[in-house]
Amino acid sequence: MNFQLSEEQTAARDAARDFARNHLLPGVIERDDKASFPKEQVKLMGEMGFMGMMVDPYYNGGGMDTVSYVLAMEEISKIDASCSVIMSVNNSLVCWGLEKYGSEAQKEKYLRRLATGELLGAFCLSEPEAGSDATSQKTTAEDGGDHYLLNGTKNWITNGGSADIYLVMAQTDAAKGHKGISAFIVEKASDGFVVGKKEDKMGIRASDTHSLMFTDVQIPKENRIGEEGFGFRFAMETLNGGRIGIAAQALGIAAGAYELALGYSKERKTFGKPICEHQAIQFKLADMATEIEAARLLCLKAAYLKDSGLDYSQFSAMAKLYSSKVAMETATEAIQIHGGYGYVKEYHVERLFRDAKITQIYEGTSEIQKIVISRGLLK
Ligand code: CAA
Ligand code: FAD
Helix, strand or coil: CCCCCCHHHHHHHHHHHHHHHHHHCCCHHHHHHHCCCCHHHHHHHHHCCCCCCCCCHHHCCCCCCHHHHHHHHHHHHHHCHHHHHHHHHHHHHHHHHHHHHCCHHHHHHHHHHHHCCCCCEEEECCECCECCCCCCCCCEEEECCCEEEEEEEEEEEECCCCCCEEEEEEECCHHHHHHHEEEEEEECCCCCEEEEEECCCCCCCCCCEEEEEEEEEEEEHHHEECCCCCHHHHHHHHHHHHHHHHHHHHHHHHHHHHHHHHHHHHHCEECCEEHHHCHHHHHHHHHHHHHHHHHHHHHHHHHHHHHCCCCCHHHHHHHHHHHHHHHHHHHHHHHHHHHHHHHCHHHCHHHHHHHHHHCCCCCCCHHHHHHHHHHHHHC
């Protein structure tokens, strides 16, 4: 067993750390407060190669492994979890799904520009009545000869208002249940495609989450990904990798909160000494550091399995389940260590606390991760 990172992996981590400190930290509180989409920052992330890290260089990607991606996601999430979810959706849901299952023509037309961040992608599975119960898709895509007619509503779509390209799951044959779901590439400019209102969220407020409405949207047949009926498997396989990205986001939120708490505990004095000299605070720090390290190992193991071509679905679910729990617990304790100062925006930990919660909900709630894990165990 080798826990040593390669030079390339270390470089990816360090580049992301520098980028986050220099370009994401300035203005992060204001962007969160105003819920303003980080357009400039996302453009820079594309230029720096963070929007298509794992894509083959032939399609303009970084050609990096999943371990490097996890390391970069952790660093960016320490500072700005809104930017990291935008990055995660583009990398591990949209680019990965297209590169793995898209046709050559689809890759030429879309992937090349998604990998550089010139185009931004969104992944559209959830509906008002199909969140955890994702097989209950109501959106339909009816065969119209050389095209499909798309009708329905998607909910909670990250990058919903800012994306250019949307991967949309829809029923092409409802009688077949989840085996009748297909996946499509939909361009924003399509007639009949309306972006609904932006959600006013608790956390990751600078990322934009929208419902999307489709009314008789014509999708050319060549924009179907894979065969008819492949859409649910496409979504599940893509989410197996996506969950590693969100696990790394949760890890970064936890590590960011811990680093702030550690630094603060050395500066803040009570009863004549820094609070880090009180054993109660030391024990909190020890628990936080231990749990973060365990979460990191799970994230890296899931990434390693994916990079090695081994089955990683259970490990990605475990990594997400555990890291998101650690994010919630660590952010809570980080506020506690800051006392009253932790409760105000200036010290960043209250934002990390609000951002942590979503990691237990999206890309499959914690309860759904337990279903995925236990089904794997009992199979
Ligand atoms: N990997 C591969 N295949 C999987 C899978 C996985 N992790 N989970 C399920 N499948 C396959 C099953 O093998 C089965 O295929 P076959 O019928 O061909 O054997 C098929 O999917 C249906 O599975 P089940 O019979 O187990 O169906 P179910 O309804 O009992 O459970 C579920 C399915 C696992 C709960 C699934 O609906 C699920 O994962 N729900 C959560 C949805 C989710 O994660 N949404 C995220 C949206 S994207 C997002 O959130 C992005 C963001 O925030 C940034
Ligand atoms: P429900 O499915 O209604 O679940 C409600 C509660 O019941 C949860 O606690 C759940 O765990 C529990 N529950 C449900 N079924 C079971 C069961 N069988 N056993 C035990 N407990 C169960 N979706 C996309 O497709 N693309 C995106 O880009 C995207 N981005 C998102 C961004 C944000 C900010 C948010 C809030 C959501 C986003 N989602 C996205 C949707 C997200 O994936 C869903 O919210 C999530 O899958 C849960 O679905 P739901 O909200 O309908 O909750």
